Amino acid sequence: MKSRIILFFLSLFIWLLLCWPVDGEHLLIGVLVAGLVAFMTGDMFVKRPHHFLNPLRYLWFLYYLPVFLWECLKANIDVARRVIHPDLPINPGIVKVKTSLKSDTALTFLANSITLTPGTMSVDIIPEEGVLYIHWIDVKDKDIEKATEIIVRKFEKIISKIFE
Amino acid sequence: MKRLRYFIGLVIVGIIFWLIFKYQFISLLEWQSRLLERAFFVLLVCGIFCLFRIGLGPTPADRAVAIDILGILVLGFCAILGIPTGRDWYIDIGIAWALQSFISTLALAKYLEGRNFDE
Amino acid sequence: MNEIIGIFFITIGLLFDFFGCLGLLRLPDIYNRLQAATKCVTLGTCGILFGLFLFNGFSALGIKALLCIVFLLLTAPVSAHALARGAHKSGVRLWEKSVCDKYEEDRKS
Numbered sequence: 001m002k003s004r005i006i007l008f009f010l011s012l013f014i015w016l017l018l019c020w021p022v023d024g025e026h027l028l029i030g031v032l033v034a035g036l037v038a039f040m041t042g043d044m045f046v047k048r049p050h051h052f053l054n055p056l057r058y059l060w061f062l063y064y065l066p067v068f069l070w071e072c073l074k075a076n077i078d079v080a081r082r083v084i085h086p087d088l089p090i091n092p093g094i095v096k097v098k099t100s101l102k103s104d105t106a107l108t109f110l111a112n113s114i115t116l117t118p119g120t121m122s123v124d125i126i127p128e129e130g131v132l133y134i135h136w137i138d139v140k141d142k143d144i145e146k147a148t149e150i151i152v153r154k155f156e157k158i159i160s161k162i163f164e
Numbered sequence: 165m166k167r168l169r170y171f172i173g174l175v176i177v178g179i180i181f182w183l184i185f186k187y188q189f190i191s192l193l194e195w196q197s198r199l200l201e202r203a204f205f206v207l208l209v210c211g212i213f214c215l216f217r218i219g220l221g222p223t224p225a226d227r228a229v230a231i232d233i234l235g236i237l238v239l240g241f242c243a244i245l246g247i248p249t250g251r252d253w254y255i256d257i258g259i260a261w262a263l264q265s266f267i268s269t270l271a272l273a274k275y276l277e278g279r280n281f282d283e
Numbered sequence: 284m285n286e287i288i289g290i291f292f293i294t295i296g297l298l299f300d301f302f303g304c305l306g307l308l309r310l311p312d313i314y315n316r317l318q319a320a321t322k323c324v325t326l327g328t329c330g331i332l333f334g335l336f337l338f339n340g341f342s343a344l345g346i347k348a349l350l351c352i353v354f355l356l357l358t359a360p361v362s363a364h365a366l367a368r369g370a371h372k373s374g375v376r377l378w379e380k381s382v383c384d385k386y387e388e389d390r391k392s
Binding site: 018020021075076080084090092094108111115116121122124135137139142 | 303309311312314323346347364381383
C-alpha cells in the first residue's frame with residue numbers, strides 16, 4: 001500500500017511538470033491517470049518503502065550530485081583530449097572489479113556512475129557474486145583489488161549510504 | 165602516413181567551420197538568433213559524422229551505436245529550435261523521440277545478443 | 284545576463300557534441316567508440332538543454348528542459364551498457380592492441 005502511494009505521488013509530480021502552468025483540467029486528468037497507474041503496477045515499484053521516509057538519505061543524495069557532476073565534467077575533458085591528440089593515446093582492456101552492494105537500485109546507480117566517469121564503462125554485472133566487468137580506456141592495473149580501489153571505492157561509500 | 169591523415173582531417177574540419185561561420189544562410193536580425201543558427205549547423209555536421217559511421221561500420225554493433233547517438237542528437241536539435249521560436253511543443257517532440265530511441269536501442273541490443281523478444 | 288550565460292553553456296555543449304562525434308569516427312573499435320560518444324554526447328546535450336532553461340526561466344519550456352536532463356542522465360548509460368554487452372555476446376573482438384580481456388576468459392571457463 002505504501003508503495004502505491006509513493007508511485008501515485010511520483011507520477012502525479014512528473015505529469016504536473018510536463019504540463020507546467022497547472023490548471024484544474026490538467027490536475028483532474030493527472031489524478032485519474034496516476035491513480036490508475038498506481039492501482040495497476042504499484043505493488044512492484046519499491047520493496048522497502050520505509051527508506052523513503054529517512055531524511056538522511058536525501059542529504060547524502062544532495063552530496064552525491066555535485067561529486068557526480070564534477071567527475072562527469074572531468075571525464076568529458078579527458079575524452080576530448082584523447083580524441084584530438086594526433087597519436088590516439090589509448091590503452092584499452094576489460095578488467096574485473098568486485099563490489100559489496102546487493103540491491104538492484106544500488107547496482108544500477110553504481111553502473112551508471114561508472115559509465116559516466118573518466119575512462120570507464122560497465123559491460124556486464126553478475127549480481128550474485130558482486131562482480132562487474134569494466135571496459136577501461138587506459139588500463140593502469142590488471143589486478144582485481146587495485147582496480148577496485150581505483151574505480152569503485154569513491155562511489156561505493158556514498159551509494160551504499162543512499163540506497164542500501 | 166598517420167600524420168598526413170591527421171593533417172588532411174584537420175584541413176577538412178577547418179573548411180567546414182569556415183563555411184559555417186562565413187555565410188549567413190537565413191537572414192535574421194538579432195545577433196542571438198544568428199549565433200543559434202550557427203549552432204544548428206554545427207549539430208548538423210555531428211549528425212553527418214554519425215551517418216558516416218552508419219555507412220562505414222564494419223559490424224552491425226557499430227551501426228547500432230551510431231543510431232543511438234543520432235537519437236540523442238535529435239533532442240539537441242529540438243532544444244536549439246525551441247530557443248528563437250519560444251514554442252514549447254518542440255521539446256515535446258524531443259522527449260517522445262528520445263523515449264522511442266531508448267526503447268529501440270534496447271531492442272537492437274537484445275537482437276545483437278541473439279535472444280528473442282519474449283525471453 | 285541570463286542569455287549570455289545561456290549562450291556560454293550552449294557553446295560548451297556544442298563543442299562536447301562535436302568531439303564526441305569526432306571520436307565516433309576516429310577511435311579504432313566499438314567499445315572505445317561507445318565510451319567517447321556516450322560520455323561526450325550526453326553531457327553536451329545536457330549543456331544545450333541547460334542553456335535553454337537559462338533562456339526561458341521557469342516557464343513551460345524551461346521545466347521540460349530540466350525534465351529532459353534527468354531523463355537523459357538516467358537512460359544514456361543504460362543503453363550504452365546494453366549495447367556493449369550485446370556486442371560482446373555477438374562476438375565482436377576487442378582492438379588487437381588491447382591489454383587484457385577478463386570477460387572473454389571468464390565466459391570460456
